[in-house]
Amino acid sequence: MASTTAAAARHVVALPYPGRGHINPMLALCRLLVAADGSLTVTVVVTEEWQALLASVMLPDRVRLATIPNVTPSERGRGADHAGFVEAVRDKMGEPVERLLDRLELRPEAVLADTFLTWALAAGARRGIPVCSLWTQPATFFLALYHLDLWPPVDGRDSQEELSIKKSLEEYVPVPGLTSIRLSDLKIIRAWERKRPFEIAVEMFADVRKVQCVLFTSFLELEPSAINTIAESLPCPVYPIGPSSALDGDDKIHEEEHREWLDAQPENSVLYVSFGSYIRMPPSQLQEIAMGLRDSGVSFFWVARDKAADVQQMCGDRGLVVPWCEQHKVLCHPSVGGFLSHCGWNSVLEAVYAGVPLLAFPRTWDQLVNARMAADEWKVGIDLRGQKREDGTVTVGRAAISAAVGKLMDSDSGVGQEMRRRAAGLREDSRCAIHEGGSSHRSFTGFLQHLVEGKLNVMKTFQ
Numbered sequence: 001m002a003s004t005t006a007a008a009a010r011h012v013v014a015l016p017y018p019g020r021g022h023i024n025p026m027l028a029l030c031r032l033l034v035a036a037d038g039s040l041t042v043t044v045v046v047t048e049e050w051q052a053l054l055a056s057v058m059l060p061d062r063v064r065l066a067t068i069p070n071v072t073p074s075e076r077g078r079g080a081d082h083a084g085f086v087e088a089v090r091d092k093m094g095e096p097v098e099r100l101l102d103r104l105e106l107r108p109e110a111v112l113a114d115t116f117l118t119w120a121l122a123a124g125a126r127r128g129i130p131v132c133s134l135w136t137q138p139a140t141f142f143l144a145l146y147h148l149d150l151w152p153p154v155d156g157r158d159s160q161e162e163l164s165i166k167k168s169l170e171e172y173v174p175v176p177g178l179t180s181i182r183l184s185d186l187k188i189i190r191a192w193e194r195k196r197p198f199e200i201a202v203e204m205f206a207d208v209r210k211v212q213c214v215l216f217t218s219f220l221e222l223e224p225s226a227i228n229t230i231a232e233s234l235p236c237p238v239y240p241i242g243p244s245s246a247l248d249g250d251d252k253i254h255e256e257e258h259r260e261w262l263d264a265q266p267e268n269s270v271l272y273v274s275f276g277s278y279i280r281m282p283p284s285q286l287q288e289i290a291m292g293l294r295d296s297g298v299s300f301f302w303v304a305r306d307k308a309a310d311v312q313q314m315c316g317d318r319g320l321v322v323p324w325c326e327q328h329k330v331l332c333h334p335s336v337g338g339f340l341s342h343c344g345w346n347s348v349l350e351a352v353y354a355g356v357p358l359l360a361f362p363r364t365w366d367q368l369v370n371a372r373m374a375a376d377e378w379k380v381g382i383d384l385r386g387q388k389r390e391d392g393t394v395t396v397g398r399a400a401i402s403a404a405v406g407k408l409m410d411s412d413s414g415v416g417q418e419m420r421r422r423a424a425g426l427r428e429d430s431r432c433a434i435h436e437g438g439s440s441h442r443s444f445t446g447f448l449q450h451l452v453e454g455k456l457n458v459m460k461t462f463q
């Protein structure tokens with residue numbers, strides 16, 4: 001993005017939610033900001049644990065980490081008690097962050113806060129600092145949550161009601177601007193009603209009406225209907241600036257073992273497998289996936305985190321199983337032709353940027369919506385959810401997995417060819433969006449102007 005130089009030293013504080021899927025896009029935004037504005041320094045506030053986890057990440061000089069104590073449960077094992085983690089972020093992070101804000105030498109002119117940090121708006125307002133929000137999930141899911149009031153009930157109790165609910169679950173969600181989302185995609189969230197994550201979502205969307213602007217990691221061409229509807233509905237500007245994890249000119253995979261293994265595979269022949277940074281697959285499901293991959297005969301590159309040794313043992317030597325990799329670079333390697341994914345939004349955007357079709361295995365929250373869009377709207381994937389029994393909890397069996405892998409990776413079949421053609425189209429759209437003159441580039445420039453010209457104000461309700 002274009003570089004502008006302003007006279008005075010300027011400072012912004014970034015507050016990412018403490019999870020990989022949120023920190024990565026916040027760091028990407030910080031990189032963009034300092035590259036575009038030579039006078040700007042960004043302080044990114046993370047826990048001490050996250051400072052250590054980010055030790056190997058290269059950051060520009062003017063993006064600096066500042067720490068608060070480890071007030072949330074450890075990132076290792078976060079998936080074991082997600083609700084407890086969400087609650088700790090809600091209740092324990094605000095105070096140490098506020099103390100840190102008071103200690104900063106250079107007063108920040110704005111705070112960029114993850115939308116999930118419900119205490120950030122009041123923290124900024126108490127100090128007269130404007131707050132901008134970063135939403136790291138799809139605009140479509142944002143729009144669905146913004147209109148929680150329009151969702152019909154879907155968790156009935158008596159059998160008569162359940163019958164009509166089952167029938168209606170495949171109906172579209174009645175929120176203007178949503179195109180392909182069915183009630184079944186949001187059922188899991190409805191089921192959390194009166195539970196903490198749902199209450200926090202309600203709080204979050206009350207606050208989002210009061211921030212200075214909302215940045216999205218999506219791009220206009222990917223979700224035009226949702227983004228345009230949000231822009232018309234919110235009282236503040238909306239800036240879709242993604243995809244933001246572009247490779248910064250360095251697309252070399254640094255881990256030698258990974259690079260050499262991928263280099264030795266034929267073009268489009270490898271299925272990349274990853275279920276994100278913390279979600280746990282039940283052992284029985286892992287076993288079925290491993291057997292399904294083995295039976296498919298397709299080569300795979302599987303990121304299995306702390307289960308890497310077990311998984312490697314389960315599925316033999318047809319694939320490479322590793323604890324972690326440089327995902328966005330691996331996806332862009334020519335030998336990768338498909339992605340078996342839980343459909344976290346960063347993974348979906350990285351697949352879109354790489355032009356790789358998805359085998360969607362959504363587990364929770366926005367992932368069901370993301371899988372729906374990939375399979376039904378953009379038609380760049382197969383949704384494995386269709387293989388589950390109706391209660392949604394039953395393990396997807398090896399035969400279904402093997403058949404879906406075969407279908408996705410068969411580039412000679414009509415289905416495989418069409419998905420690849422569409423994925424290539426989205427790849428082009430995503431690259432055009434971030435190049436000079438593209439929709440995300442223009443949007444980012446607009447945000448920067450908003451920042452540089454000091455157009456940010458603190459909400460009157462908090463003054």
Ligand SMILES: O=c1ccn([C@@H]2O[C@H](COP(=O)(O)OP(=O)(O)O[C@H]3O[C@H](CO)[C@@H](O)[C@H](O)[C@H]3O)[C@@H](O)[C@H]2O)c(=O)[nH]1
Pocket residue numbers: 019020021022024136137274275276277278279303323324325326327328343344345346347348350364365366367
């Ligand atoms: O070996 C790996 C595996 C993952 N990643 C990166 O880790 C991030 C993972 O993010 P995502 O795909 O979004 O998955 P989660 O970590 O599960 O993300 C959480 O946060 C997302 C953004 O808010 C939500 O969309 C998800 O539902 C939620 O689970 C991506 O940037 C990946 O490139 C790596 O770099 N190396």
